[in-house]
Amino acid sequence: MRSWDSVPVVEGIDRPGFYGDFVKPRRPVVLRGLTAEWKALDWGLERFRRLPDSAKLGVKTGSVADGRRVSMSIGDYADALEQHEARTRAGEPSVGPGYLHDVPIFRFFPELAEEASPFPLPLFPKWYWQSWQEYAQFFMGPTGSSTPLHFDTLLTHNLFFHLAGHKRFVLIPAEQRALCYPKSWRWMRYDPIEPDPEAFPLASGVTPVTVDLEPGDTLYMPSGTLHHVTNLSMTVAFNIDWHTADSARDGLVSVARGAPWKNSYYNLLSLLGVGLRVPPQVIFPLYKSYLTYVS
Numbered sequence: 001m002r003s004w005d006s007v008p009v010v011e012g013i014d015r016p017g018f019y020g021d022f023v024k025p026r027r028p029v030v031l032r033g034l035t036a037e038w039k040a041l042d043w044g045l046e047r048f049r050r051l052p053d054s055a056k057l058g059v060k061t062g063s064v065a066d067g068r069r070v071s072m073s074i075g076d077y078a079d080a081l082e083q084h085e086a087r088t089r090a091g092e093p094s095v096g097p098g099y100l101h102d103v104p105i106f107r108f109f110p111e112l113a114e115e116a117s118p119f120p121l122p123l124f125p126k127w128y129w130q131s132w133q134e135y136a137q138f139f140m141g142p143t144g145s146s147t148p149l150h151f152d153t154l155l156t157h158n159l160f161f162h163l164a165g166h167k168r169f170v171l172i173p174a175e176q177r178a179l180c181y182p183k184s185w186r187w188m189r190y191d192p193i194e195p196d197p198e199a200f201p202l203a204s205g206v207t208p209v210t211v212d213l214e215p216g217d218t219l220y221m222p223s224g225t226l227h228h229v230t231n232l233s234m235t236v237a238f239n240i241d242w243h244t245a246d247s248a249r250d251g252l253v254s255v256a257r258g259a260p261w262k263n264s265y266y267n268l269l270s271l272l273g274v275g276l277r278v279p280p281q282v283i284f285p286l287y288k289s290y291l292t293y294v295s
Contacts, residue, residue: 002173003207015122026222028171030211034218039115040163041216043236045078055108059098084142085234099145104291105138105238123159124242127274134284139237146230149180149188154267155251156241158221162213165235169211174224179206185259192228223247245275266290
């Protein structure tokens with residue numbers, strides 16, 4: 001069974017090195033220096049207040065896994081987040097404003113994509129290069145917010161671009177899913193932060209590794225990687241889920257292992273793109289609904 005002793009940190013990488021050392025062997029890595037020139041590293045709450053307030057975004061409240069949402073503008077969310085963080089620092093009781101996550105941010109605010117430049121396109125399959133920003137999902141949340149142990153539902157690879165604050169990932173190889181007491185296709189009952197060996201004896205065989213991200217870090221998670229995520233401070237980030245032909249094929253047949261049938265639709269579209277090179281302008285209008293479904 002696959003296990004990782006640690007997650008390496010690499011300063012700069014080219015496409016052959018990334019695929020040869022990490023994607024093909026499905027090994028996570030933290031990449032540094034990819035975003036050093038990005039204006040997005042200066043994204044703070046004031047930047048989001050300057051965005052149009054016409055778009056209403058879904059903010060998760062309560063448990064992320066439960067999927068309860070309220071709608072608000074990104075500026076209103078930034079105000080609520082700032083007030084909550086100030087009360088928390090002062091030691092005052094405060095109910096968090098929820099967690100803004102899995103939002104197709106560049107669809108709502110295309111001007112922000114220009115601030116993530118130069119973008120490391122060679123790390124993605126060429127099929128994604130033309131419209132990479134369409135696949136980006138945004139995350140912003142308060143200190144202490146967390147996402148329970150899970151994996152990305154389509155069994156995609158994941159590049160996570162961390163921009164502000166400090167975030168902790170606990171990673172577990174995909175092959176150890178059965179040891180983590182799945183309660184649905186992608187959510188686990190086992191909590192690697194507060195393990196309970198009496199309730200979850202199989203989890204004694206789990207080999208988690210912890211990764212703390214600093215602003216400017218990019219985390220690569222291989223297809224199917226289980227991850228528990230905690231905000232150590234207020235954070236801002238975005239990620240892109242993406243397939244290779246191999247991972248799309250794995251995702252397509254995952255319905256036999258309990259994946260929702262809807263997943264097969266999106267994974268088939270991905271396989272048509274990365275495997276058979278059907279143009280992205282044909283695929284994306286059909287795939288687009290996944291970027292809401294994933295939330």
